[in-house]
Amino acid sequence: MTRIDTSLPVQAAQAGAPHAVVIGAGLGGLAAAMRLGAKGYRVSVLDRLDRVGGRGSSLQRDGHRFDLGPTIVTVPQIFRELWAVCGRDFDTDVDLRPVDPFYEIRWPDGSKFSACQDTAKMREEVRRLSPGDVKGYEQFLRDSEARYWFGFEDLGRRSMHRFADLIKVLPRFAMLRADRSVYAHAARRFKDERLRMAFSFHPLFIGGDPFNVTSMYILVSHLEKEFGVHYAMGGVQAIADAMAGVIEDQGGHVRLHTGVDEILLKDGAAKGVRLDGGEMLRADVVVSNADAGHTYDTLLRNHRKRRWSRAKLDRSRWSMGLFVWYFGTKGTRGKWGDVGHHTILNGPRYKGLIRDIFIKGKLSDDMSLYVHRPSVVDPGVAPEGDDTFYALSPVPHLNFDNSVDWAAEGEAYRQKVQAVLEDQLLPGLGDHLGPSEVFTPDTFRDRYLSPHGSGFSIEPRILQSAYFRPHNVSEEAKGLFLVGAGTHPGAGLPGVISSAEVLAKLVPTPVSSGVTAS
Incomplete structure (x- = not known):
């Protein structure tokens, strides 16, 4: 006998509001639930994990909180707008702190680059590394802003599911040279190879190969400069928890430890x-x-x-995998004083390493690392006097021939990561290690049900973006919608939150609310 869910809020059920089921309590799913609740839907959010947040959730180990996924917030106004739609104040629910400098980039030759919001300071950082590149930097900022207004504020905040919409924007794509890669565009503005890296690596944060992803993604440089980089006290988990709180206050319901086996269709519609x-x-x-x-x-x-047949999915290019080592350290709060909140350690190769990861599917001996040290801002992530870190290394996904056997190679690779950290950033690390946890592409496949263990779903190449990406409104079934990193506009916190904004423009407003369909 079929069991009926009786745990939905009684008031909403009695009101006869239409029911919306959201599969997944990641940031995109939670944002979608908030917007649907604001439109008058009775919302049920279902997630197989034990906490909300999806890839933005956290783990607790021996007094350390490990933020599992995204660590920075850019474009904070998209969260404030989301809360406002729900009649709430984001800043009342979430303590967001600016981070300055944003991050420090280090190269094997000992040189460093500190990124911040102040344009004059950034100009001087460029001048310090390469005086001849200052004019190129200023032009790059103008390029970035133009792509922001078109790529984010225009295309990124409306649906791109109609072919006619694509045709209309093609001239603008051509004018902005969207066919050119992020790296190729940076190479036109900067002569110094270090600066080419510093202004082209950002697609890696959303799963893209800088040497092949469209130059539209240089818009990230404008996001950083215009709106800054922020950290939520309590991590992105705190944002997810606050989102769940809004959903519950709307009369919605979040069910954890609840996996979905199948979407049910009747007469071509999701039911x-x-x-x-x-x-x-x-x-x-x-x-x-x-x-x-x-x-x-x-x-x-x-x-x-x-x-979106299996054959089409098999032909798609997927984002890289991630190897992430989460670790705590004992008695180090005053140690390593030159290590800030966000650090990027470059290996000896840039293009060669990226090619190994995205094209060859080869686990290289060298690596580049992103290191997160939230305890410099948020002491609550670790016991008093201790630190919490994570070190992230981009690696191939699992769909290459002879893919990495992480069960056999994971610990050896972790030791390589530790050796790099001890040599370049955290001397004596091994003497202070506390709790430790490792995520590999196997983890992403099994924990997040990510195809091929990819870190960010389908790679955001030009022919896998906008109209060419899985649409927010599905063509496979009426009444089925998609949000999150794998759909339009793409991965990253601004992208997944914006996908819910797009969704809200596509889903009809319930007639009982007295508002016409949107």
């Missing part, structure tokens, strides 16, 4: 979901915050796909 245990939930609208590949290949496995 609900079947849970892992067999329970079926009826719905008027289904929103998937699961990876787009998982949504189409697994959750819709019993239905023929017109566009």
Whole structure:
């Protein structure tokens, strides 16, 4: 006998509000639930994990809090706008702190570059490394701003599911040379190879190869300069928890430890979901915050796909995998005083390493690392006097021939990461190690159901972006919508939160609310 969910809020059920099921309590799913709740839907959010936040959640180990995924907040106004739609004040619920400098980049030759919001200071940083590149930097900022207004404020905040919409913007794409890669554009503005790296690596934060991803993504430099880089006290987990609180206050419901086995269709329309245990939930609208590949290949496995077939997914290029070592250190709060909140350690190669990761699928002997040390801002991440870190290394995903056997090689690679950290950033690290946790592409595959263990879903190349990316409104089933990193506009906190804004413009407003369909 089918079990019916009786845990939905009684008041909302009695009001006869249409039911929206959101699969996944990542940031995109939570934002979608907030917007649907504000539109008058009775919302159920389902997630198989034990905490909300998805890749932005956290783990607790021996008094240390490890932020598992995103560590910085850019474009904070998109969160404030989301809260405002729900009649709430973001800054009342979340303590957001500016981080300055944003991050420090270090090269093997000992040179460093400190990125910050002050344009004059940034100009001097460029001048210090390469006096002849100051004019190029100023032009790069203008280039970045132009792409921000078009790529983020225009395309990134509206649906791109109609081919006609693509045709309309092609001239603008051509004028902005979207066919050129991020690195190629940086190389036109900077002569110094270190600066070419410093102003082209940002696509790695959303799973893209800087040597192949469209130059539209240089807009990140404008985001940083215009809006700054921020940290949420309590980590991104604190944002996710606050989002869940808004959903509950709206009369919605968040169910954890609840996996979804299949999206149910009737007459070509999404009508609900079947849970892992067999329970079926009826719905008027289904929103998937699961990876787009998982949504189409697994959750819709019993239905023929017109566009996102297995063959098409197999032809797609996926973002790289991630090796992340989370570790605590004992008695180090006053140690390593030159190590800030965010540090990027470059290996001896840039293009060669990227090619190994994205094209060859080879685990290289050398590496570049992003190191997160939140305890310099948020002492609550570790016991008094201790530190909490994570070190992230981009690695190949699991869909290459002879892919990495992480069960066999994971600890050896962790030791290599430790050796790099001890040599270049944290001398004596091994003498202070506390709790430790490692995530590999295997973890991303098993924990987040990410195809091929990719860190950021489908890679944001030009022919896998905008119209060419899985759409926010599905062509495979009426009443099915997608949010999150695998859909338009893409990965990263601004992208996944914006995907929910796009969704809200596509989902009809319930007639009972007295508002016409949007």
